Amino acid sequence: MAATIPELMERTIVALEILAQTAEPIDDEQQYVRDLVLVWSVRLRTVGSERATQAGAAELDDAIDWIAAEAARVTDPHRAIDWLSTLPQVALHAVGESSA
Amino acid sequence: MRFQDAARDARAVVYAGIQADPLVATCAGLLAAASAQQRVLARAVMNGETTVSDGWRIAFPGLFGTAAVSAGPAERARSDAILAAALAVAARGEQVRSQVRGAIVEALTERLLMRRVDPAALHRERRILFDGVAAEIHPYDVTVERPGSAEAYDCKWGARGIGADVLNQLDDARRHAAEEGQRLLVALVIFDARRSCEVRLARQSASREGVRLVSLESLDRLAGTRPSQSAALEAAR
Numbered sequence: 001m002a003a004t005i006p007e008l009m010e011r012t013i014v015a016l017e018i019l020a021q022t023a024e025p026i027d028d029e030q031q032y033v034r035d036l037v038l039v040w041s042v043r044l045r046t047v048g049s050e051r052a053t054q055a056g057a058a059e060l061d062d063a064i065d066w067i068a069a070e071a072a073r074v075t076d077p078h079r080a081i082d083w084l085s086t087l088p089q090v091a092l093h094a095v096g097e098s099s100a
Numbered sequence: 101m102r103f104q105d106a107a108r109d110a111r112a113v114v115y116a117g118i119q120a121d122p123l124v125a126t127c128a129g130l131l132a133a134a135s136a137q138q139r140v141l142a143r144a145v146m147n148g149e150t151t152v153s154d155g156w157r158i159a160f161p162g163l164f165g166t167a168a169v170s171a172g173p174a175e176r177a178r179s180d181a182i183l184a185a186a187l188a189v190a191a192r193g194e195q196v197r198s199q200v201r202g203a204i205v206e207a208l209t210e211r212l213l214m215r216r217v218d219p220a221a222l223h224r225e226r227r228i229l230f231d232g233v234a235a236e237i238h239p240y241d242v243t244v245e246r247p248g249s250a251e252a253y254d255c256k257w258g259a260r261g262i263g264a265d266v267l268n269q270l271d272d273a274r275r276h277a278a279e280e281g282q283r284l285l286v287a288l289v290i291f292d293a294r295r296s297c298e299v300r301l302a303r304q305s306a307s308r309e310g311v312r313l314v315s316l317e318s319l320d321r322l323a324g325t326r327p328s329q330s331a332a333l334e335a336a337r
Binding site (some may be wrong): 043080081 | 123136140143144147148149158159160161162165167184194213224258259260283292294295296298299300302303316317
């Protein structure tokens, strides 16, 4: 059975938290990293709660799994910071939401 | 207020070579006509680890999945072309990739402005000089040089590029122009989500009051049009 939209959003947040760990060596940017995780998690959970009863299609499941795996492949901490902004935009578009 | 070409120092010469890379023009041309979702695709791929296309097609069902069918073959072809061009950027080494991405944002900004502004008024890599004020060394990426309604743009690939130095330079230029009785619109063009830009700006102590922000979602405003709403995105809902 395909995951629900809230489940897909929570998967994205887990991937965000992994990226934040990858970005840890950049001391000067830790506040920015925490802010990004917080703000984007709120946005993702808002989408999840607005579409709480909606099941995602199988291709949405695949999309979020693949993009989370791509985020996990990032090992460079600078790139991880870039991805903290990129990942939620991709996830939101995958489920048909704008990144705004 | 006067405009002047930036000094042709070593950095400028090297960077001019990056700006002249045909891939930069190709990407800028594609992204100028792209939807917000297609622009996010370009950002993700050019930032990404994976340099083959299959996974990216999975990651963007709104562009390559069942929902994309209703957008029509032209949109699908544009998505394919953007993916191919972005992968070509990603295939470059890390340092070159970073420079190319910056040059793409500048070229995209210029292309979008060209829809609203006489191309003769558009310039790249220019300094702005004011009477009695020491000139800034860092040139503006794109300027619109028109009597009475000049514009200066600083372009960045990501929200992380926003810093006090660039905010201060833009705001200073705007204030100095006002002191001379001239209007200078100053703006940051960031190829990243507005939400991330606002996060970055919230921690900056520099004034941003007179500095406009053009984010990935609102790039089409440079052309004087409303932000594009992807048909594919709508269809995916």
